Amino acid sequence: MPLEPFIDYLLLEKNYSTLTVNAYQKDLEAFSEFVKVTYNTEIIKDVNYSEIRSWIVYMVEKGLSNRSINRKVSALNTYYKFLLKTGDINQNPLSKHKALKTSKKVQVPFSELEITTVLDDLNFDDDFESIRNKLIIELFYSTGIRRIELVELSLASVDIDNKMLKVLGKRNKERVVPLLDSVVKTISKYLISRNKLEGIIDVNSLFLTKKGFKIYETLVYRIINEYFSEASSKVKKSPHILRHSFATHLLNQGADLNAVKELLGHSSLAATQVYTHNSIAELKKVHVQAHPRSKK
Numbered sequence: 001m002p003l004e005p006f007i008d009y010l011l012l013e014k015n016y017s018t019l020t021v022n023a024y025q026k027d028l029e030a031f032s033e034f035v036k037v038t039y040n041t042e043i044i045k046d047v048n049y050s051e052i053r054s055w056i057v058y059m060v061e062k063g064l065s066n067r068s069i070n071r072k073v074s075a076l077n078t079y080y081k082f083l084l085k086t087g088d089i090n091q092n093p094l095s096k097h098k099a100l101k102t103s104k105k106v107q108v109p110f111s112e113l114e115i116t117t118v119l120d121d122l123n124f125d126d127d128f129e130s131i132r133n134k135l136i137i138e139l140f141y142s143t144g145i146r147r148i149e150l151v152e153l154s155l156a157s158v159d160i161d162n163k164m165l166k167v168l169g170k171r172n173k174e175r176v177v178p179l180l181d182s183v184v185k186t187i188s189k190y191l192i193s194r195n196k197l198e199g200i201i202d203v204n205s206l207f208l209t210k211k212g213f214k215i216y217e218t219l220v221y222r223i224i225n226e227y228f229s230e231a232s233s234k235v236k237k238s239p240h241i242l243r244h245s246f247a248t249h250l251l252n253q254g255a256d257l258n259a260v261k262e263l264l265g266h267s268s269l270a271a272t273q274v275y276t277h278n279s280i281a282e283l284k285k286v287h288v289q290a291h292p293r294s295k296k
Contacts, residue, residue, distance in 0.1 A: 003028060006082050015171040019148055027075040031055055044076075045083055049093040052076070056100075066100035073097065108234055109245035115141055117231040128193045128210055133223050135186045136207065140224070140239055143167070143177045144246035144264050147220055147239040153206040160184055169265035177263060247272070 003025060010016040010024060028044070034055050035041045041051070052073075059069045073094065080092040118137060124130045139150060149167050157166045163179040179187070194200075194208060202214035209215055220239055228237040243264070250260050261272040 003079075005086070006079055009082055010078075015173075017148070017170060017172070020170075023071075024075040024078065027072040028079055030072070031076055034058065044079070045089050047093065049097070052093060052097075066102045070099045070102065073099070107241065107244045108236070109248040110228065110232055110234070110237075110241060112249060114228070114232045114234075115242075115245060118227050122227060122230060128197065131186070131190050131193045132207060132215075133227065135183075135190045136220060136223055137227060137242070138183050138186055139165075140242035141246055142180050142183050144243050144260075145177070146243065146265075147217055149265075150207065150239070151215055151217055151220060154204045155206055156204070157206060158187060160187060167265065170267075173265065173267075175262065175265050 006028075007021055007025060010021045011018070016024075031052075032042075032044055035044070035047050035051055038054065038058075039047075039051055041047060056069060056073065059072065064072075077092070077094045077097070080089065080094055083089040084092055119134070119141075124134045136150065139145060143165060145165075145167050146169070149169060152168055153165075157168075159166070163181070163184050165177045165179055167175050167177055169175055197208065197210070197212050200208065200212035202208060202212065205214040207215040209219070224239050224242060225237045228234075228241075234241070247260050247264060250263075251257070257272060261268075264272060266272045
């Protein structure tokens with residue numbers, strides 16, 4: 001069964017990002033290939049649950065994590081729900097499926113000292129890439145944006161006069177994030193350096209490679225990992241940990257949970273509450289240190 005109507009549905013009706021839609025398409029194509037080879041079945045809508053279970057077992061045996069398997073099965077489930085909606089099937093074979101158990105990932109944020117060390121103590125030169133890299137770090141920590149959101153920023157996203165940044169988030173939801181004075185200064189410096197690049201290819205993109213192409217996600221990851229490897233011994237050093245640090249440090253300083261939710265671009269408070277465990281730990285420390293009865 002052709003996937004085009006489903007892809008159009010995800011893009012146009014559900015407002016999923018191109019990145020998400022591409023992932024869904026790859027997962028469905030992988031499943032389609034599996035049932036074709038294993039069961040000689042070429043039509044996904046004719047597959048039953050036992051055949052889907054064998055696909056799950058196959059992925060487990062290949063060593064995929066439960067989290068990855070759940071994501072792939074979720075893509076298939078979304079497709080079956082679409083087929084139900086269009087009347088192509090009468091029953092979803094995944095209607096009673098229970099996701100595989102996953103352990104909660106403990107995201108350890110960078111400390112304020114680690115971030116200060118990177119931004120204030122490490123040596124950033126005045127060449128294009130050094131200025132760009134510093135701005136990337138500052139934007140992650142001062143706005144909490146996602147890696148893909150940073151990659152997709154355009155020149156028009158930045159409003160220097162009003163110190164605001166327009167961010168296109170999940171499901172094409174736009175939000176406006178305030179910019180700190182220090183970040184505005186770095187943006188201005190970066191734009192001057194960017195304008196000196198010769199032969200810019202992606203003229204509308206804010207962040208570029210030195211060859212004038214739009215920056216890409218793996219490069220952004222490498223930048224964060226490289227700089228924070230000099231200041232932190234934490235196992236994971238990624239853009240997401242910087243986003244996590246942004247939220248945790250704001251909450252530690254007493255920021256309202258709803259305000260942090262809006263800044264992060266979360267659709268519900270439940271998604272934001274995962275960042276509160278560190279602020280609760282901080283509150284416990286303050287409570288023990290300050291309470292008159294704590295020494296008894």
